[in-house]
Amino acid sequence: MAxxxxxxxxxxxxxxxxxxxxxxxADVPGPGLVDLWLLNLPASEPDPTARRVLDAEExxxxxxxxxxxxxxxxxxxHIMLRRILGAYLGRPPHEVRLRNEPCxxxxxxxxxxxxxxxxxGVHFSLSHRAGLALLGVASSPVGVDVEAxxxxxxxxxxxxxxxxxxxxxxxxxxxxxxxxxxxxxWTRKEAYLKGLGTGLGRDLCLDYLGERSSAGRPYGWSVLDxxxxxxxxxxxxLRCRDGTGSVRAFGRLPAAGL
Numbered sequence: 001m002a003x004x005x006x007x008x009x010x011x012x013x014x015x016x017x018x019x020x021x022x023x024x025x026a027d028v029p030g031p032g033l034v035d036l037w038l039l040n041l042p043a044s045e046p047d048p049t050a051r052r053v054l055d056a057e058e059x060x061x062x063x064x065x066x067x068x069x070x071x072x073x074x075x076x077x078h079i080m081l082r083r084i085l086g087a088y089l090g091r092p093p094h095e096v097r098l099r100n101e102p103c104x105x106x107x108x109x110x111x112x113x114x115x116x117x118x119x120x121g122v123h124f125s126l127s128h129r130a131g132l133a134l135l136g137v138a139s140s141p142v143g144v145d146v147e148a149x150x151x152x153x154x155x156x157x158x159x160x161x162x163x164x165x166x167x168x169x170x171x172x173x174x175x176x177x178x179x180x181x182x183x184x185x186w187t188r189k190e191a192y193l194k195g196l197g198t199g200l201g202r203d204l205c206l207d208y209l210g211e212r213s214s215a216g217r218p219y220g221w222s223v224l225d226x227x228x229x230x231x232x233x234x235x236x237x238l239r240c241r242d243g244t245g246s247v248r249a250f251g252r253l254p255a256a257g258l
Contacts, residue, residue: 014226014236020251023087026137028122032240033248034138037084038228039255041076041131043069046258051075053082053093076258077128083257084135088122089115105201112141112197125194132228136236143195143237146228147187149179158186158204166210183233185210188223191237195221219243226250 097116222245238245
């Protein structure tokens, strides 16, 4: 099988995350740029003072999680979200108000989450998995995703639902290498669909997000692999006119902030 031509920049196209304190204020990235924020989530309950920034719905969702570790990580990720958004919006984290945009598929009130203040011009996407939280902030729609590799049965079940060229690429891999490629493809796809606001409601076969050139390539989007230590795959999708978006800054936050 011929070596595929890369469709998306490799992880090296995105800078490694650098250690940075929690921001007090931040400017929204300009067109075609995205800021990424990374946090190692706690394995213990966040400080009660930190939890006060969350709203009633976030507390309800956290309390509905029966496994303590899942609850702690949900709380940590959403505290991070509010603190970072507060820096961009110029307001205290507990005053950040969120809404859901209309779903692009059915116009229902369950589309992409966004700040309630539409005039702020801030778009964001949050993903947390395996003890890591990744947050993207931009001036245009953005999606991020972090994934752990699924088991062979899940890979086999999902491959037939993907774009035909993605299926071809994956079935051409040796079985021991298939899960790693699938995870990279799936992570890019999740990031892109989150950016669109459809999530998995959009047919998975419509868009090519693999590693060779194809007619299914999303138009007007830049999809980047993101190097995240400890995560097998992470990706960011940014809507931009010419499809050549880039990361302005990639900061790793101290867990002590929780």
